[in-house]
Amino acid sequence: MTDLDTIPHLRIVWDVGRLSEWARLLAECGQSSLTQGFGYNQAMLTVEGWKPRLGIIELSDKPIGLVVMSERRLFKLIRVARLHRGPLLRPEARKPAVFAMVMKLIRREYPSGPLNWTATVPEWEAGDEAAAMMRWAGFRRDKGAGYRTIWLDLRRTEAELRAGLAQKWRNALNQAERAGLTVEVDRDGKQQLAWLLEQYQQDKAEKRYRGPSAKLVLRMRTGMYKDGDIVLIRAVKDGVPVAGILVLGHGKSSTYQIGWSSAAGRAARAHNLLLWRAISELKAQGREWFDLGGVLPDEAPGVTSFKRGMGGEEVELVGAWR
Incomplete structure (x- = not known):
């Protein structure tokens, strides 16, 4: 060059x-x-x-x-x-x-x-x-942190994607499928987003993790739902919502945006079931890639381990520059 x-x-x-x-x-x-x-x-x-x-x-x-x-x-x-x-x-x-x-x-x-x-x-x-x-x-090079994420290739069949799950992750999914959970899909965010954001804001304040503001998420929903770029999925057990996730589409790709799980949801491994259902929804939309939303191995090892268990390709970007 x-x-x-x-x-x-x-x-x-x-x-x-x-x-x-x-x-x-x-x-x-x-x-x-x-x-x-x-x-x-x-x-x-x-x-x-x-x-x-x-x-x-x-x-x-x-x-x-x-x-x-x-x-x-x-x-x-x-x-x-x-x-x-x-x-x-x-x-x-x-x-x-x-x-x-x-x-x-x-x-x-x-x-x-x-x-x-x-x-x-x-x-x-x-x-x-x-x-x-x-x-x-x-x-x-700047002092700011770069970005690391995990990509799932949705061009693979569901059988191939399931076979690619880590054994622990697959076992948790099997458990969730037997836990008596009802899965609700909201494809424009109109019905369930206010509920999910309320849980998300409280959880973020209690655990002090980084994430988009509720106002930003609401505005994204307003600008994206007419294009079919919203997938909000909720798990219900015994009539009570116990977990939810929001996935946003963009072109042939999609990104896991926010999620929440109660103690009952965690016990039932609801998040595994919701992400697996999200894969089916995204494939039906014609999405070919699923960005799991970033990983922080040092700051959030548990979340990182969970996302790695889905069997995607972990990618670290070149970093921050000015």
Whole structure:
């Protein structure tokens, strides 16, 4: 890699993409992140004031991916920009040289300086080559944490997915299936989201873990349910709700967003059953990938172990850069 001349016809076209093109490209990228989708970014604009800026990545005038930057102004002078889990590239374009060039183009559009503050967590797997590409593109490593998650490939059959479960996880699922739980599916969040958010907020306050605000989740639901991107699943035992999860769709992918389980739900292994049911729902929607929502091995080893038990591929991104 020497300069952009190595891929002379690669460019990012800013501020021109329509919503329909955004949605189409998101789907064509296959493994996509929630944070690069329209529903998430509209919610961030409404709730936190981060304005999304869409860039269409083109090679020889043909779209090969997208990138969404989030922007704010401080004191009307300083432009603060964030890139979280982008850019997204179509599978055939997902090559190191293309990624490096795209990041250099982003750096040129968002230069480092006293009036330009940029923070990025790119959607590219960690490694020495990835770090070298980021430095070549003009970024410096930041002190902030990167991101690690687990992907389930939903293109596999349910039999293959079940066989891929860890033995302990599969045993818990078998237990849940015998526990007399009733599973309720809410495909637009209208019926059950208020209930789930009430449990989630109380649980988050008690256990002091990180997670999206209830206001942000509500706004995402408002922007996404008409596109069929909401799956809320609840487990009921003896007439009492004991667990629930919310999964959000984006293109061919989906992300586990929030969940809650009572003591009775944990005893019945309800979460195993709900996630397994979510897989069936997502496959029926045509989703091909399930992002289990991030893992923190040091801070949340129990949750990490639970997600690892589903048999997906664990991926660590290149980290935080500025």
